Amino acid sequence: MILVVGATGLLGGAITQILLAQSRDVRILVRHNSPSTAMAAQGMATAAQTLVDGGAQPVYGDLKDRASLDDAVAGVDTVITTANSVLRSGEDTVEAVDLQGNLNLIDAAQQAGVKHFIFVSALGADVESLIPLLRYKAQACAALRECDMTHTILSPNLFTEVWVGVVIGAPLKAGQPVTLVGEARRKHSFVSIGDVAAFAVAAVDNPAARNASFPIGGPEGLSWRDIVAGIEQVLDRELPVRFVQPGEHVPFVPEAVQQSLVTQNTFDSVIPMDDLAATYGVTLTPVSTVLQRMFGG
Numbered sequence: 001m002i003l004v005v006g007a008t009g010l011l012g013g014a015i016t017q018i019l020l021a022q023s024r025d026v027r028i029l030v031r032h033n034s035p036s037t038a039m040a041a042q043g044m045a046t047a048a049q050t051l052v053d054g055g056a057q058p059v060y061g062d063l064k065d066r067a068s069l070d071d072a073v074a075g076v077d078t079v080i081t082t083a084n085s086v087l088r089s090g091e092d093t094v095e096a097v098d099l100q101g102n103l104n105l106i107d108a109a110q111q112a113g114v115k116h117f118i119f120v121s122a123l124g125a126d127v128e129s130l131i132p133l134l135r136y137k138a139q140a141c142a143a144l145r146e147c148d149m150t151h152t153i154l155s156p157n158l159f160t161e162v163w164v165g166v167v168i169g170a171p172l173k174a175g176q177p178v179t180l181v182g183e184a185r186r187k188h189s190f191v192s193i194g195d196v197a198a199f200a201v202a203a204v205d206n207p208a209a210r211n212a213s214f215p216i217g218g219p220e221g222l223s224w225r226d227i228v229a230g231i232e233q234v235l236d237r238e239l240p241v242r243f244v245q246p247g248e249h250v251p252f253v254p255e256a257v258q259q260s261l262v263t264q265n266t267f268d269s270v271i272p273m274d275d276l277a278a279t280y281g282v283t284l285t286p287v288s289t290v291l292q293r294m295f296g297g
């Protein structure tokens, strides 16, 4: 049995769909009052019912409530978690979900004898990071490495669909200009959510994934200016773009990751992916293909 935590999110939903297509026994953690059904209508989440209709077994629980996780992990061989607080609000803070919630899940899984714990971290996760989300991810990774379970830690780069969606798609939809921070010339290997999902699923059985940590990027390095140019090509028109100083607020971008737009101007993050793609049997999707899907009508 594989438990997916975060299945009602974008990546977790994609992972669950692949596992169900492979006829695996899949359980999903589902929350009462989850905003995901409404968000799914806007393409911002995955409806739990769709996954249940596809054969997933729902179990109710919340990462903030340690006791609620025991039923979810009972009889599970592998846990895959993608859960995080960035697109949630209220009591789902980074401290409560990304730090304590992940520690709760690691503890519950270990107590239940789970064999393999696959954790989706993020590129740049570091206990010294100025970005709380990245600090807490690193703390959860440290706890996972210290316990007895076999672990796999995936550290993806920027998700193309999510970042392009909030930085470019959302303002365009609202009839507003796109806001880019700083020079926006640094190159990053934006990665498609489907490709990250493929790595997570491949990690379940691949011996190379046992007690392994690795970054995941897309097939090429692109800057925000390159991305704008790519969308202009798809739409066959120029986009209205304004530039702001690092630190200025960028509309539509969640608070927890505003700082990431600043740091994206301070380094390139182009990940050599050929060996990893071959090891895990994943064919990486070109960013142009994702942009065509998102803006090609």
Ligand SMILES: NC(=O)c1ccc[n+]([C@@H]2O[C@H](COP(=O)([O-])OP(=O)(O)OC[C@H]3O[C@@H](n4cnc5c(N)ncnc54)[C@H](OP(=O)(O)O)[C@@H]3O)[C@@H](O)[C@H]2O)c1
Binding pocket: 005, 006, 007, 008, 009, 010, 011, 012, 029, 030, 031, 033, 034, 035, 036, 044, 045, 061, 062, 063, 064, 081, 082, 083, 084, 085, 086, 087, 088, 092, 097, 101, 120, 121, 122, 123, 155, 156, 157, 158, 159, 160, 162, 163
């Ligand atoms: N976006 C990026 O560019 C990027 C880059 C690198 C790494 N990542 C990482 O990739 C992972 C997946 O991202 P995503 O965009 O797919 O996330 P997402 O769509 O925002 O999904 C969030 C998921 O977390 C669940 N969740 C939130 N609070 C919870 C709680 N208290 N208890 C149980 N579940 C809770 C949500 O459940 P409900 O539906 O019940 O709220 C939902 O299933 C995250 O760990 C993220 O940090 C993202």
